[in-house]
Amino acid sequence: MPMPWLFIRTVGKLCVVGALTIGGAGCAAMHDLSGAPRAGYQTDGSYVLSAQDQGLGCRELTERRVSLQTQLNELPAKAMQQMQELPQTVVSAWARLTGSTDQGVPALAQYNEAKAEAAAVNASLEQKGCEANYGIETAGIHPHNAQ
Numbered sequence: 001m002p003m004p005w006l007f008i009r010t011v012g013k014l015c016v017v018g019a020l021t022i023g024g025a026g027c028a029a030m031h032d033l034s035g036a037p038r039a040g041y042q043t044d045g046s047y048v049l050s051a052q053d054q055g056l057g058c059r060e061l062t063e064r065r066v067s068l069q070t071q072l073n074e075l076p077a078k079a080m081q082q083m084q085e086l087p088q089t090v091v092s093a094w095a096r097l098t099g100s101t102d103q104g105v106p107a108l109a110q111y112n113e114a115k116a117e118a119a120a121v122n123a124s125l126e127q128k129g130c131e132a133n134y135g136i137e138t139a140g141i142h143p144h145n146a147q
Contacts, residue, residue, distance in 0.1 A: 010131035047116035049124060058130035061121055068118040075114065 041051035056064070082105045125131065
């Protein structure tokens with residue numbers, strides 16, 4: 001008779017561990033769904049610097065700004081080229097048909113993310129008083145002009 005009780009106790013412990021694991025994953029998912037800011041690109045189009053990035057000094061932030069400026073200068077031409085090509089996937093074609101924010105064009109999505117990150121870097125530079133001229137110039141991408 002001791003065997004069934006041992007079995008039941010072991011299964012019970014496994015159920016508790018499983019419930020805690022699933023519950024923990026659920027809490028993590030709810031945190032993401034709650035809209036609480038996390039590091040990186042946000043669903044509203046903004047960008048939140050990580051704690052590590054917020055701790056960067058003026059020189060490192062300026063280097064990051066220069067890198068983002070390079071991306072922002074290169075991506076418009078790439079986006080225009082991609083807009084003129086046929087969509088490569090059904091998802092891209094659907095995005096273009098429905099007029100999603102990135103129009104099914106990967107370079108346009110990358111541009112929007114880099115632009116949001118640049119704004120966050122600029123805000124950090126300004127907050128730290130790193131330099132007077134901290135703005136990043138961005139070239140405009142107008143999907144309706146790519147015909």
